[in-house]
Amino acid sequence: MTQMTHQITPIILCGGSGTRLWPLSRKAYPKQFQSIFGGDTLFQASARRVSGTAEGIAFRPPVAVTGSDFRFIVAEQLMALGIDPGAILIEPSGRSTAPAVLAAALHVAAADPGAILLVVPSDHVMGQTEAFHAAVAAGAEAAMRGDLVTFGVVPDRAETGYGYLRLPRAPGEAVEAMRLEAFVEKPAEADAERMIADGRHLWNAGIFLFRARDLLVAYARHAPDLTAPVGAAVEGAVPDLGFLRLAPGPWEGCAEISIDYAVMERAENLSVVPLRGGWSDLGSWEAVLNDSARDARGVATHGAATAIDCDDSLLRSETGAVHLVGLGLRNVIAVATEDAVVVVDRARSQEVRTIVEHLKSEGLRQATAFRRDHRPWGHFETLALSERFQVKRIVVKPGAALSLQSHVHRAEHWVVVSGTARVTVDREVRLLTENESVYIPLGTVHRLENPGKVPIVLIEVQTGAYLGEDDIVRYEDSYARG
Amino acid sequence: MTQMTHQITPIILCGGSGTRLWPLSRKAYPKQFQSIFGGDTLFQASARRVSGTAEGIAFRPPVAVTGSDFRFIVAEQLMALGIDPGAILIEPSGRSTAPAVLAAALHVAAADPGAILLVVPSDHVMGQTEAFHAAVAAGAEAAMRGDLVTFGVVPDRAETGYGYLRLPRAPGEAVEAMRLEAFVEKPAEADAERMIADGRHLWNAGIFLFRARDLLVAYARHAPDLTAPVGAAVEGAVPDLGFLRLAPGPWEGCAEISIDYAVMERAENLSVVPLRGGWSDLGSWEAVLNDSARDARGVATHGAATAIDCDDSLLRSETGAVHLVGLGLRNVIAVATEDAVVVVDRARSQEVRTIVEHLKSEGLRQATAFRRDHRPWGHFETLALSERFQVKRIVVKPGAALSLQSHVHRAEHWVVVSGTARVTVDREVRLLTENESVYIPLGTVHRLENPGKVPIVLIEVQTGAYLGEDDIVRYEDSYARG
Structure with missing residues (x-):
């Protein structure tokens, strides 16, 4: 069987300034640009994943969307991989994903309205790249039929921290696009368990695939308030040392809204490709622990860290200069950097972002910046x-x-x-x-x-x-x- | 009533290399030379406590006994207080307290056999100096009658980590020397509770008072094996830039034994002065927590440390360069220094010394040395x-x-x-x-x-x-x- 090779243009969203992995992730150099498990940074791993070719797909140079503070980091980290970006768009300020994706889509569509866009976050981890590529290839078939495609991670636990995608039936082993029945908000625990039990619910991974022109039609229909300001911001964009600065004036008029709320949840031509092979949004140190290699007692260490008689704990030293030792701990997460240390009860790991607010109010540099x-x-x-x-x-x-x-x-x-x-x-x-x-x-x-x-x-x-x-x-x- | 003023010669023991407060206390610069609560170091507080005059007593210049590595630290910390030492004796190696006290006693007795010696550790904290001075004055009276005097802390809890001193009856409010009935080893919990209940048992604080000549008689009778080598080490001591280096050859022949075991527990002319007003040996981070100012939820912080919604925990940053944050912790001790961090369950705080062994075996500098x-x-x-x-x-x-x-x-x-x-x-x-x-x-x-x-x-x-x-x-x- 011969198959068409789809040309895919990746849109890598990398403007976030996640604080939930403080003190490793700070506003000045956030999580997506950090190496969490050694080797590539999360951004680099994301960029690498959407480069080259695979069965049925060939990736074009990516378009990165980021903030002004991160532009040189993006350029440098791509250069280190030997990846030449199609464009690096600079958002004058963070406006969540709907304006960012629209800006990138307008930029690409100007040259090629039929381009297939793959929108990916840059701060998640994915297990098997082959499985992801197969899903993208299946999604591209659906996108060529005019669908807006989402990707749903086949869940392995009743997670209450994610939104879900409801399918008409439990997915089989075949990697194929299915009809999306509904988006489901982050559920209560009982609901999450029911959804896992029926097999018809997948995690919303925040990855999207569509033709540029189909997306623009969807924005025009479902988010018309965004099209004028984002259009003007792209129209008035200024090239600057190889970056493309979106025009700040019109940009400030955009609502801060996610593409999920603004477009996807209102559209009808939606499909879902199930994704297997491991995925995490690394949305907390707890998630990092779950994604780390753990010993028989459930302990993960990273860097210059020693665990003595601990259980179910995470000990990370982010610098060779600081040795971190845990003794007799249970369900504790400790992360040491050169200038800040956090020690948190595992059950409270979602609240790490509140620490940043706390330290900001005390005027501490460590809240947002590094040495x-x-x-x-x-x-x-x-x-x-x-x-x-x-x-x-x-x-x-x-x-x-x-x-x-x-x-x-x-x-x-x-x-x-x-x-x-x-x-x-x-x-x-x-x-x-x-x-x-x-x-x-x-x-x-x-x-x-x-x-x-x-x-x-x-x-x-x-x-x-x-x-x-x-x-x-x-x-x-x-x-x-x- | 007129009272005689007793001249007291303090013997400050400061050769220890305690590892139980790692990473703040390390072999290269141990606990006694550190400031635990701000201000004076423990050694300085000890030296200050046995200087000047008080009702019935006048302190002579102290004799410090320490190791070669610490000699300049001792001299510098005394100089900072304006205290001129009578002598700084350098032990060629650590041999516990019996040889150290004997060497100091021989050194003082050479000029004044009738001198009253007050032996104090340098790594404990004491609440009220007045109460201590009153106890020393009462002890001096007993020493002048030829007694070997110990000091017993009136306990406030059934502590199993200390040895006890048994009295014939519960002490009254008067500060006076009482007969010592027996030394009691570190007890089991039930025994400790029984001893607290009967009111006749005090903690052995490791502080001693006696005339030099009475002590020498006691050594000659109860620890005759020590008198020859220690005598030769003092005899052969070499002055070196203001320090007095005990002769290493004979010193190596001494048994490593405490003054409690070698002499006090075998002697008969013993008395005890009860000590009130607060005391701690700071023998663990748990003890430091107990001696720290705590908030309504039982949390103590020190330095650049922030506790958010924690209970019964200790958070210490020993350097302004590292900010330590605890979130949702209960019964956890965390101590951050520039190059090492420990996080330990409170109940396991006695085991911190095992960390040092662990890190030593991995060849890590932080086990013993500082940056x-x-x-x-x-x-x-x-x-x-x-x-x-x-x-x-x-x-x-x-x-x-x-x-x-x-x-x-x-x-x-x-x-x-x-x-x-x-x-x-x-x-x-x-x-x-x-x-x-x-x-x-x-x-x-x-x-x-x-x-x-x-x-x-x-x-x-x-x-x-x-x-x-x-x-x-x-x-x-x-x-x-x-």
């Missing part, structure tokens, strides 16, 4: 901070450059410990290599560039009465920053 | 460590000097961020002040000194293929190190 700060040119982290001095480790990517700048309140010493830097101090430009140092007096105009092929690592020692990041006068910047 | 390393001249800590470079913050005390040294495998950059350093590089000597830096090429003979009145803080960036502390060739050293 390491990501910039377009690389990253830096503070190694030591006192009243009169600060020590930073600065890493500059090959080919990148910091802005031409000066400081009013601080002098700086740079010691290069790896790579070769091109350093401008006043009018003098020189190369600095491993073991060499330079002094930048207060007020001096200076710049740091990496003309080489390997990252520069340098240690910066700042001295002065005020050491805030905002003591900076920029004269020139490659990244269009103020 | 900060104390040296006679000050301290340093590693801010960043990579394969090819290391960044350290180095603090040099006023008047102190590092050895004249060179390294085979590494070059160093020093940036002074506070204070003024005298730096020798090859034959050149120069002063370096805030904001100035110097480069020390591989192989160059160099020295760092603090000629000033304030500490030097400098940032050292090392580069090289091997960065171990043992890559050092010493040419001259003020602290008699090899």
Whole structure:
């Protein structure tokens, strides 16, 4: 039997700033860009899953939709995989999934209204990629008939944390699109058990497949209020260093609403492809524990962590510099990072997001930011901070450059410990290599560039009465920053 | 009524390396030298408690007995209090309390056989100093009659973790020495409850008071095996930069035995002074919790720690750099330091010492050492460590000097961020002040000194293929190190 190969354009939604996996996931560098189980980040795993070819499908370059703060992270993480994005759309602010998907669909449809779009979240894990690809291929057949396709995970427990998709009958072993009878909201426990028992209910995985033009028709019919502002935001989008910035003015007029509520639950041409082979939204540390390899006593450890005589617990150290030890614990989750530690009763793991609110109200940096700060040119982290001095480790990517700048309140010493830097101090430009140092007096105009092929690592020692990041006068910047 | 004022010579035992408060207390810098509740360290509080004068007593300069690794810590912590020690005796190795007390007694008796000695541990907390002083005054009266005096804490619970002292009758309110009927080993729970009920049993606080000559008689009678080796160790002691190093040869011949077992439990001229007003040996994190201020739900926090909806738990962050959050915990103890975190069920808090064994067997530095390393001249800590470079913050005390040294495998950059350093590089000597830096090429003979009145803080960036502390060739050293 010959089969048609469907060209699929992935839309990867990666603008979220999940706080439920705090302190690993923070607004400044959220969960989808973190490696939870080692190796690829969740975003990378998602991107990899929708690249290349499989039986009956071939993936086109993906379209990523993200926030301004994450644009360089998205670009970098895709580059590390060797994946060239079709576009990276920048949302001026988070508006949930309906506006984001519509913007991406309009962008793709401008060139190809018949394009088949696969909308995927970037912060979930999936077990078997082959099973996912087979489901996508089956979904593409339905999409070619004009259906809006959802994917339903065949459940293994009566979970109350997910919405469900109701089918006319329990799915068989064949991977095929079935008619969607109804969306079911997150259920009470008894209802969840009844639904598992009848076999006709699948978890709503938040993955969608449709032709661009069919989706646009559905938005026009079911969410007409969104079409004008999102259309204007795409129309007025501005290219910026390879990113596409949606126009902020019209965007602000969009309602914050999910594609489920805005479109899918109101449409009629819906079908579902059952998905087997493992899936988790990693929506809490409890979910991470359930998805981790556990020992005979139900304990999972990750990184520099030791469990002594514990049961049914999760112990994670997210940094080799901190060793975490649990002793005699039962149903406890503990996660240690360089600058924050959470210890939570397993049953309360959904409430971790409240911690973030709590810490925010106390003005604590750890609520939202990390010690390491990501910039377009690389990253830096503070190694030591006192009243009169600060020590930073600065890493500059090959080919990148910091802005031409000066400081009013601080002098700086740079010691290069790896790579070769091109350093401008006043009018003098020189190369600095491993073991060499330079002094930048207060007020001096200076710049740091990496003309080489390997990252520069340098240690910066700042001295002065005020050491805030905002003591900076920029004269020139490659990244269009103020 | 006029009262005689007794001159009391304190013997402060501070050689222990308690591991039960890991990760705050580690072999390299144990509990007695840490501040557990803020302010004075336990050792300092102990030294302060046995200094100055009170009704009926006047304290002489204390004699501290400690290990070689702690000698500079002892000297520094006493200096910070303005307490000038009578002597700091260095045990060549830990041999429990019997040899240590005998060595101190012999040292004091050489000049004054009639001296009244007060032996105190340095890692306990005591509530009311006045009550303690009144008890010591009462004990001194008994000691002047030739008694060996112990102190018994009036208990407030049926504790199974302590030994007990049995009295002929329940003590009244008067603070007076009573006859000791018997020592009772750590009891089973039912026995502890019976002892609390009869009111005649006090906790053995490990504090002793006697005239030096009476104690020497007691050793001669009950522990004659110790007198020869300890006598020889004191006889052969060598003064070293103000410390008195007991002779290691004879010392190694001593049994490792406590003064309780070796002498007190065998003697007959024993009396007990009841002690009220609060006491704890801080022998576990559970004991620390019991001694901490707790909220209405039984939760104690310390430092950068937040408890959300917790009960009967202890949350401590020992560093401002790490924020610890507990959510929904019950009967959990969590302690976070810069490089290690422990989370333990309260009922298992006695087993924390087993963690140390566990981590030792895995070769983990955190088992015994801190990131900060104390040296006679000050301290340093590693801010960043990579394969090819290391960044350290180095603090040099006023008047102190590092050895004249060179390294085979590494070059160093020093940036002074506070204070003024005298730096020798090859034959050149120069002063370096805030904001100035110097480069020390591989192989160059160099020295760092603090000629000033304030500490030097400098940032050292090392580069090289091997960065171990043992890559050092010493040419001259003020602290008699090899």
